[in-house]
Amino acid sequence: MSWTEHTDQIAGLDAPARALLDTLSPMEVPEGAVLFCPGEAVKGYVVMLSGQVDVNLIGPNGRDILLYRVAPGQSCIQSTLGLLGGDDYTAEATAETPARLVLIPRDVFFALLDSSPGFRRLVFGAFAERMQSMMQLIENVSFMSVEARLAALILDRSGPDGCLHMTQAEMATAIGTAREVISRRLDKMAHAGSVAHERGVVTVLDRKALNKIVSGTAF
Amino acid sequence: MSWTEHTDQIAGLDAPARALLDTLSPMEVPEGAVLFCPGEAVKGYVVMLSGQVDVNLIGPNGRDILLYRVAPGQSCIQSTLGLLGGDDYTAEATAETPARLVLIPRDVFFALLDSSPGFRRLVFGAFAERMQSMMQLIENVSFMSVEARLAALILDRSGPDGCLHMTQAEMATAIGTAREVISRRLDKMAHAGSVAHERGVVTVLDRKALNKIVSGTAF
DNA sequence: CCCCCTATGTGACCACGTCACATGCCTTTC
DNA sequence: GAAAGGCATGTGACGTGGTCACATAGGGGG
Numbered sequence: 145m146s147w148t149e150h151t152d153q154i155a156g157l158d159a160p161a162r163a164l165l166d167t168l169s170p171m172e173v174p175e176g177a178v179l180f181c182p183g184e185a186v187k188g189y190v191v192m193l194s195g196q197v198d199v200n201l202i203g204p205n206g207r208d209i210l211l212y213r214v215a216p217g218q219s220c221i222q223s224t225l226g227l228l229g230g231d232d233y234t235a236e237a238t239a240e241t242p243a244r245l246v247l248i249p250r251d252v253f254f255a256l257l258d259s260s261p262g263f264r265r266l267v268f269g270a271f272a273e274r275m276q277s278m279m280q281l282i283e284n285v286s287f288m289s290v291e292a293r294l295a296a297l298i299l300d301r302s303g304p305d306g307c308l309h310m311t312q313a314e315m316a317t318a319i320g321t322a323r324e325v326i327s328r329r330l331d332k333m334a335h336a337g338s339v340a341h342e343r344g345v346v347t348v349l350d351r352k353a354l355n356k357i358v359s360g361t362a363f
Numbered sequence: 364m365s366w367t368e369h370t371d372q373i374a375g376l377d378a379p380a381r382a383l384l385d386t387l388s389p390m391e392v393p394e395g396a397v398l399f400c401p402g403e404a405v406k407g408y409v410v411m412l413s414g415q416v417d418v419n420l421i422g423p424n425g426r427d428i429l430l431y432r433v434a435p436g437q438s439c440i441q442s443t444l445g446l447l448g449g450d451d452y453t454a455e456a457t458a459e460t461p462a463r464l465v466l467i468p469r470d471v472f473f474a475l476l477d478s479s480p481g482f483r484r485l486v487f488g489a490f491a492e493r494m495q496s497m498m499q500l501i502e503n504v505s506f507m508s509v510e511a512r513l514a515a516l517i518l519d520r521s522g523p524d525g526c527l528h529m530t531q532a533e534m535a536t537a538i539g540t541a542r543e544v545i546s547r548r549l550d551k552m553a554h555a556g557s558v559a560h561e562r563g564v565v566t567v568l569d570r571k572a573l574n575k576i577v578s579g580t581a582f
Numbered sequence: 583c584c585c586c587c588t589a590t591g592t593g594a595c596c597a598c599g600t601c602a603c604a605t606g607c608c609t610t611t612c
Numbered sequence: 613g614a615a616a617g618g619c620a621t622g623t624g625a626c627g628t629g630g631t632c633a634c635a636t637a638g639g640g641g642g
Contacts, residue, residue: 201498201501201502201505203502203506205506205631207630209501209505211501221494225491225494228487228488228490229491229495234498234499235498258480264483269448271447271490272444272447272448274494275440275490275497276444276448276450276453278494278497278498279454279497282420282430282497282501282504283420283453285501285504286420286422286426286428286539287422287423289629290628290629311590312589312590313589313590320505321629321630322630322631323589323590324592324630324631325628325630327589327592328591328629331591343588343589343638343639344589426599508598509597530619530620530621531620531621532619532620540598540599541600542620542621543598543599543600543621543622544598546620546621546623547598547622562606562619562620562621563620
C-alpha cells in the first residue's frame with residue numbers, strides 16, 4: 145500500500161491539500177515504540193495511516209490510564225493541542241501494533257488550516273471526537289464502579305469467540321485502576337459464572353450478566 | 364457597556380468577523396440560570412461577554428463534578444462540540460453570576476469559520492485550552508488524593524484575605540467528591556492548624572502547609 | 583533441570599463514597 | 613420573640629477501591 149492510497153482514504157480532503165500531503169513521506173514505527181512522552185515538545189501534526197496507537201496519561205506512582213486509542217485515518221489530538229496551545233505533551237503514546245504515520249510540520253499544518261476547508265473539517269472533527277470521548281472518560285472514571293468498567297471493557301474488546309487476550313495489568317491500565325483490583329473482580333465474576341479466566345485470557349461465558357453489570361452501576 | 368465594546372475585547376478578531384458579530388444581540392442571563400442541560404440540542408456557538416458560567420458533569424446519583432469554568436471572552440466548548448460533532452449536550456451549564464453572552468447561530472458560525480482566520484484562531488484556541496484543562500482534570504481525579512485537591516481548591520479560590528466563601532457541598536462538587544468527605548477533611552486540616560472553618564467560610568491559616576499537601580500527593 | 587521473568591493470588595490496611603441520622607444555625611411567619 | 617422549616621454541618625457504620633508486601637505459578641531459555 146502506498147501512502148498516496150491512504151491520503152485518498154482521508155475523508156473530505158480537497159485536491160490541493162492532498163497534493164501537499166503527498167509530498168510528505170510516511171514514517172514506519174515498530175510495535176511497542178513510544179511516539180512521544182510527557183514534557184517533549186510538539187514537532188508537528190500527526191496523522192495515522194495504519195496500525196494502532198494508544199495514548200496514556202501517566203500517574204506519579206507508575207499507574208496509568210488510557211486516554212484514547214488512535215485508529216487509522218485519525219490524528220493524534222495531543223499534537224494539535226501542542227500546536228495550537230503551545231504546550232508540551234502531557235501524555236505518552238505507544239504503538240500497540242506496527243504503525244505507519246505522517247508528521248505534518250508546523251508551518252504546513254497552519255498553511256493547510258488556512259487554505260483547505262477539508263483539512264479544517266478533518267482537524268476540527270477529530271478534535272471534537274476526542275473531546276467527546278474524554279468527557280465520556282471523566283464520566284466513567286468518576287461515576288462508574290470498577291466492576292462496571294471492567295465488564296464493559298471485556299464486552300467490547302473480546303472477539304466474536306468471546307475471548308479477550310489481555311493481561312490483568314493491561315486491563316488495569318485500560319480502565320484506570322490497579323492490577324490487584326482486577327484480579328479480585330475477575331475472581332468474583334468467575335465465581336458468579338459470567339466469565340472464565342486463565343493466564344492472559346478472559347472468556348465471556350454469560351454476556352447477558354455482563355451487560356447487566358455495565359448498566360447496573362452506570363445509570 | 365455596549366456589546367460592541369465587548370467584541371473589541373475578543374483578541375485577534377478581524378474586521379469582517381467583528382462586523383458580523385456586531386449584528387447579533389447579546390443575551391442577559393440571571394444568576395442561577397441553567398444555560399443548557401444534558402440531552403438538549405445545540406443551537407449555536409456561545410461566547411461569554413461578562414459573568415461566570417460553570418459547566419458540570421452530572422452523575423446518576425446526583426453527584427456532579429465541575430468540568431470547567433467559562434470566563435468572559437471565552438466560549439463554551441460544549442457548543443462547539445455539538446456543532447462540529449453533531450452530538451447533544453452531555454453536561455450542564457449554570458450561571459454562577461448574572462451573565463451576558465452571544466449565541467452565534469449555526470450557519471453564521473460555519474461562515475465565520477471559513478472566512479475569518481481570526482475567528483478560527485479564537486475557536487481553535489478555546490478548544491485547545493479546554494482540552495488541556497480536561498486532561499488536567501482527569502489527571503487530578505485519578506491520581507490526586509481528595510485532600511490534595513481540596514487544598515488546591517482552597518488556595519486558588521480564596522481571596523487575598525485568605526477567605527473562601529463556599530459551602531461544603533459546593534466544594535464537594537468542585538473537586539468531584541462527596542460532602543461528608545469534605546466535612547471530615549476540613550476538620551482534619553483545622554485540627555492541624557492549616558485552616559479555620561465555620562458555616563459557609565473557610566479561612567487559610569497556614570498557606571505553606573496547604574501548598575505542601577497539594578504537592579505531597581500530586582507528584 | 584534450574585533460573586528468571588512475567589502473570590497472578592492474597593491479606594492487611596487506609597482512603598473514599600454512601601447511607602442514615604443527629605445537630606445547629608438562620609430566616610420566615612405568626 | 614417563639615415556633616417552624618430549611619439549609620449547612622457533624623458523625624458512625626459499612627462497603628468498595630488503591631497500595632504494599634509478599635507468595636505462587638507458568639513458561640521459556642540456558
